Amino acid sequence: MRLGPAAHHGESIHRVVTAQHWGRYVVTSVDGRIVSVEPVAGDPEPSSIGYGMVGALEGDVRITRPMVREGWLERGPGPAGGGRGSEPFVEVSWDRALDLVADQLRRVHAESGGAAVYGGSYGWGSAGRFHHPQSQLHRFLAMAGGYTDSVGSYSVAAMEAILPHVIGGAPMSIWSRGPLWSAIAADGELVVCFGGLARKNADINPGGVGRHESAVWQRRCRAAGVRFVNVSPLADDVDPDLNPEWVAIRPGTDAALMLALSCEIVRLGLHDRDFLERWCTGADVLIDHLLGRSDGILRDADWASSICDVEAHTIRSLARRIATCRTVVNASWSIQRQRHGEQTYWAAVALAAVSGSLGRPGGGLAAGLGITQIGVHGMREPIAAFATPGNPVEEQVPVARIADALLHPGTTYDFNGRRRTYPHLRLVYWAGGNPFHHHQDLNRLVRAWQQPETVVVHDSFWNPLCKHADIVLPVATSLERDDLAIGIMDPVLTASPRAVEPPDGVRTDYAVLSGLAARLGFEEAFTEGRDAEAWVRELYERTRTSLRRSAEIELPSFDAFWEMGEIVLPTPPRPVELSFEGLRSGLPLDTPSGRIELFSETIASFGYDDCPGHPTWLEPEEWLGAAGPASGALHLLSNQPRTRLHSQYDHGSHSRGAKVQQREPVRIHPDDAAQRGIADGDVVLLHNDRGRCLAGAVLDDRLRRGVIVLSTGAWYDAERPGGLEVHGNPNVLTADIGSSKLAQGPTSGNTLVWMERFAGRPPVRAFSPPSIRPHAT
Structure with missing residues (x-):
């Protein structure tokens, strides 16, 4: 719902209600710059994550021009040999950037087929039904000739695999059964x-x-x-x-x-x-x-x-x-x-x-x-989304096994009763999500990330994924485009108009992919002749039609909905x-x-030795019960942060305000801290045989002895690839091993580390852009 514009003392003031993954907010901008974000009236427990959006769209961390890694531009596609994450970038024109991406997609498809392209989008990029990067990218790649998809999720991979065998139904149907x-x-x-x-x-x-x-x-x-x-x-x-x-x-x-x-x-x-x-x-x-x-x-x-x-x-x-x-x-x-x-x-x-x-x-x-x-609502009525056609490629990789696939193409592995083979992934295309946040053993991922010939990324900010890419295409944030939104098991359908315009030179994911589709010869099929605004209206009209037919629910016109700002839909019976x-x-x-x-x-x-035919306790390789108190090991819990969603807006004021000496806080029991000579606010070193990272100590007696908590999502910031991580990303410490042959899910919950006070203060460069060379023609 748009509440402005208005003018005051020569300033142009706009107020709109926007929908984000963390709630609905009134966003106020002055002369095209966001100055305040406040929860909508009537939200009884609003999330403070939204406050971090103020000022976050600006500064050096924002990407406003297409960028290409210098080594890739000079030598062409191929394994990076350590260049990804360390080499400078070169600014190029949009035409050249899109030509480069189209040429590589065309070449890889011709030489190796669609299975050699990994469509690595992992969602969460936008709350919108249309401007959803994963849906956009998967639609494009399916029409381009196919791609290797991921299967499962970092959130609930083990649950997704086991419950259909035990209680039946779709993997996520358990959410509506409880x-x-x-x-x-x-x-x-x-x-x-x-x-x-x-x-x-x-x-x-x-x-x-x-x-x-x-x-x-x-x-x-x-x-x-x-x-x-x-x-x-x-x-x-x-x-x-x-x-x-x-x-x-x-x-x-x-x-x-x-x-x-x-x-x-x-x-x-x-x-x-x-x-x-x-x-x-x-x-x-x-x-x-x-x-x-x-x-x-x-x-x-x-x-x-x-x-x-x-x-x-x-x-x-x-x-x-x-x-x-x-x-x-x-x-x-x-x-x-x-x-x-x-x-x-x-x-x-x-x-x-x-x-x-x-x-x-x-x-x-x-x-x-x-x-x-x-637990709040049951399942809601279905809402139209940007459709993805069938993928002509059958290959899929369990989402948490991407490093294995990159490092060991052609290797066979077990997954949920089937024997599979990792494809040879030559091109990685990512839009939405950040694998340098959610994957385990990031030092191993950095090595694996050097293997593809080309890595293409859509993003708005110089996060670690962009710094480890070959071609970076700058896209608008969810505050800079019109959309409609509705959450899982949430009945509130929300209009989400743009709060500000994107910077000059920045396009939407849809505009980028439409431009590529034109170069590859299927623009009409991809766009169906609609621009982004027409698609948002079309998705609403499709929803109106389907709800009228299936549930006898009559929604207002699109224009009336856009003015109202929200519609609370009735929830169907369980x-x-x-x-x-x-x-x-x-x-x-x-x-x-x-x-x-x-x-x-x-x-x-x-016949899986790590997943028998009935529930049982199987001792993990890494846990406090095996380490013993004399070892000095601590069990690391890497839960979700309070100040951001995963790694989104880690560079924003709300997340940065919770840092300790510019580093992610790590909670430790006062008794454990005293044994190690650690005081509240100290910079500490966490280490094991997989990696080393720094964090800021916070003494807290609300956790049991022997346990520390370092939340996920701090932007990965290593002094050198595979070296000391200085910002507090726990996934340099977690193991990249599957939960079992059934699910092949992530196993961050079994992580032992050692912790000590650290005397140095290496600079944090997580929110600084990489070195950028002058514009290339």
Whole structure:
């Protein structure tokens, strides 16, 4: 909704409401420069992330001209030999930049086919339905002859792989099956939060947040008498307003605790025998495993106590409460980003099934309750988006295995029951996302990133991805283009007009790809004869038509919607055939047995040594239980930051204001700090055999001893490629190894480091542009 323009004392003042992944804001600009960002009225818990957008569109970090890496321009395409990330860039004209990209796409497709092109966009670039970089790029590459796509996500790869085998349905359907906060407030009694329920995780939502209501609903549940248990190494992983009980578990051991809780419920005779017999398959195998009948190991509270470092009586007490209360077993996404993370979610399903609350009002299983808008609303009506045609290339790479693919083309690997081969990726095309934020073992990624012949990137700022590219095409931010937005499981459809114009020389992703499509001969098919403004209007009209036909919902005209600024859509009823309530009523699940698979013949048939046919505890290679206190090792947790979304706007004022001596803060318990001679505010060195990075120490007793927290998203800033990272990016320390052969997901949750005070103060150059040579003709 546009609230301006207006004029005041000779100044041109504009106010608009914009939609971002972290909420809706009133943006005020003066003479084309954003001067303030404030949450819209009526948002009960607005995110402070939006404040970081003020001033962030300006300065040397903004890219306003196409750039080409000097070595690539001089020598042509080929492996970079260390040049990516270290060589200067040369400014070129738009015509030359687009000609270079088109020529390389044409050449690689002709010589090696579409499988040699990696379409690496990872979303999150914009909340808009049209100006969504991943959709834009994938549509373009599919029409250009195809591309190798990624499969899975860094957020929930293990969950995405295991749950369709266990409870059926699409990988993300679990989000709509779990209980809503309203049902928990009405009928629930206990919410056990494995991995916590951090309020910051409700700040963001892919596509936007109409209103931040998750924390409000949590407090309503507490007021209704619902109790919360925080099973996490961090005391503040659940809002203190909820007065949670803290079970300070050893990181990475949630599956063992879940199995022990299930075992104790069975031993007490409190398990839901009828549900297990009628609506589950493999319950006998699971119970034999829990009670040690199959291998002689009783997986009770005493067994789990030594693994989880939680008192056995605490485990027994919690087991009884779970079995005798209407309980929600809530598994955070974080607890499956680890070795054998699939087992954690499978064990959560088992615990919910054993407890007696699964499929009953206000209880059961939730996957990420409190994250994004999960638990606030059910699924919403579908909204039209920029369509992607079928990809003629079948090859896909698990998203967290991109470094393996670049380093070892032609190598075979296992993935979810299939034997696959990594393609030879010669050209990487990236628009949206930042692999130098979300990938593990960044020193290894830097080496892998030298292998392709050409790396093309769309972005607005000189982040580490751009500094490791060959051709950089500057694009508008979401504040500089018109769009419409709506989040996952959020009913608020928002008009999002541009707040300011993009700088001269900056184009939208759509304009860039349209120009390339013209050079490659399919501009008409790509654009369908529409400019960006016409597409935004078209997507709205398609939504009007589909909602009128499918749900008898009549939306206003586009012009009326644009003036109104938002429409709150009615939410459809939950699909009973996929719900656990429906299962109790006799409606089968979409699994081979039609029931919950506590033992899976399918998974067992894969023969994976790291993912057996029923939930179990498998010891990771790297965890505190193996290191021992004498080693001095600390367990690093690299959770999502509070001051930004992933790495977006790390250069903004809000994120930079939270830095300690210009570096990302690392939380450490005061006792651990004292043992190492570390004071609050010190620059510290974190290191292991994978890498070294600096951070700013923050002493905090709200975490268990032996655990430190360094959030993700600080822009990667190494003194040299593979050298000391000076800004505080934890992914120079995490291991690049798959969760298991089933999911091949990321495993950042199993990271041991050593920490010491650091005397030097190397300059932070994360927000400085690379060296740029004069314009090339």
